[in-house]
Amino acid sequence: MEQKFHERVVKIEPPKRHFVFLIAPDGSMLGLDESSELALHDEADDRVIWDRTPEGIKHVATGKDVSTDIDEDVCTLSVGSDEMTFTTYHGSEKLPSEYLEHLKREGWVCLTCILPPDILEDMERVAGTDRYEHLEMNTDIPRICQSVSVARATIEPISIWLARQYMGAHDLHLSHPPGxxxxxxDDGxxxxxxxxxxxxxxxxTGGNEPPDRKGPIKxxxxxxxxxxxxxxxxxxxxKLGSHLSDTPPPPEWNDTQASRFPYHGPEADVIEAPGGSVILYDARMxxxxxxxxxxxxxxxxxxxxxxxxxxxKNDTTATYERLVESPIFNELNDREQKDITALLTNKPTIA
Ligand SMILES: O=C(O)CCC(=O)C(=O)O
Ligand SMILES: [Fe+2]
Structure with a gap:
């Protein structure tokens, strides 16, 4: 008798607490500069991760305390000679550098519950699942044009930073509009x-040779x-760890003559993670x-x-044009507009 569904489970628990971002009106993130002074940043590395304290905020990586009154998530701080307003925003469970270490070691990482609860609920609505199970997804309009939450999830800044670090390149692009x-x-x-x-x-399908699995990560x-x-x-x-294998999955793992189900034995792994989490992994996996x-x-x-x-793989420019024409684009702040524009319009640079 064939043994079914014996994949190993890697269970990721919901975080007990979250750090915060402090976001300026143009979307830039409050951080520290090299001299530990308050500064603005566009990249979500350790410099922009804060924790709430009774007196204000603490910079997680350096332990520097900044006192400020936070009233309904809003506070005012001086950055250089400017008085600026910041909004605290749902942040990560861990420091970006901790995620990067896991990603480099394992070829994957889970940013557990990284999406704010309101964005998650809105994504469920667009998908027609979970709290909106009774709805069906609208496939006539690109998903990214259906809700600002989809656009925001697309450019979640820590995963973009991690992808840039792991791939050693800044100007990444998406291979298809987010779907x-x-x-x-399963109906059998x-x-x-x-x-x-x-x-x-x-x-x-066009017959292009895949790149060398041992070459630079693509x-x-x-x-x-x-x-x-x-x-x-x-x-x-x-199959965790298989990003280091020289070969793609063995054909017998997809042998539908032998079983309707692709391989589901103990050599495989299932990552269980709460809704709102992002699993980022090496495409070779x-x-x-x-x-x-x-x-x-x-x-x-x-x-x-x-x-x-x-x-x-697909041209993303038509979707980008529809996004720019839709009201969603104006709901995004400057940084978000810049990030989504780059991901959807960066053109390949081929030597
Ligand atoms: O739907 C999934 O669980 C995985 C889909 C997939 O193969 C992918 O992300 O490339
Ligand atoms: Fe896939």
Whole structure:
């Protein structure tokens, strides 16, 4: 008798607490400069991570305390000679450098519950899952044009910083507009997602040769857990560590003659993570959509960051134009507009 669903579970618990960002009206983030003075930054590294204290805020990486009155999430601080207003904003569980260390060591990292609760709920609404299970996703309008929350989730700043660090390049682009993958409860008939490495490490339909798996890293994938990711509800399955393998997944892991189900034995791993988490991983890592054995839909938002020299899988400019014309774009602050513009319009630089 075939043993079913024996993947190992890596369970990620919800954080007990979160750090905060302090965001200026133009979206820049309050941080410290090299002389430990308050300064503005556009990149979400350790410099911009704060903790709330009874007297104000503490800079997590250096321990520097700054006293300020925070009234309904808003405070005023002097940056250089400017008095500026900042809004505290839901931050990460850990320092960006801690995530980076895990990512470099393991080839993946989970930014647990990194999305603010209101953004998560809005993504569930767009997806038609969880608290909005009764809705069906609208596939006529690009998802990023349906809610500012989708745009904000797309440019969550710590994952962009991590992708830039891991890939050793700043000007990344997306290989396709961010899409939602809704996994319906398995009905015993529907085709199931097979094991693969992600673009450009997957064989292309046009016959392009995938890049050398031992060469410089060309892409990272980002799965935003909209639903709670659990094994029973179809959380993504991985072969953790396989980003270092010289080969893509073995064909027998997708042998649908032998079983309707792709490989689901103990060599595979399922990362269970709460909704609102971001799983960022090396695109070479073998993975597949989980098999949803629950009664509810499962939603993930999928995104693929590409190195500057990779030709995108799809043209993202049409979606970008629709976004700019939609009211959503004006809801984004300057930094958010800049980040989304770069990810959707950066052109490959091919030597
Ligand atoms: O839907 C999933 O769980 C994973 C989808 C996938 O293969 C991907 O992110 O590339
Ligand atoms: Fe994939």
């Amino acid at each position: 939602f993958r809704i996994e319906y409860p 008939k529907r085709k199931l997602g097979g094991w693969h490495s992600d673009f450009p490490y997957s064989a292309s 892409a990272m994938q980002r799965n935003v857990c909209v639903s709670d990711f659990t094994k029973i509800r179809g959380a993504t399955a991985f 073998w993975h597949r959509t989980g098999i949803n054995r629950s009664q509810q839909k499962r939603a993930a938002m999928l995104q693929s960051f590409q190195a500057p020299d990779v030709l995108p």
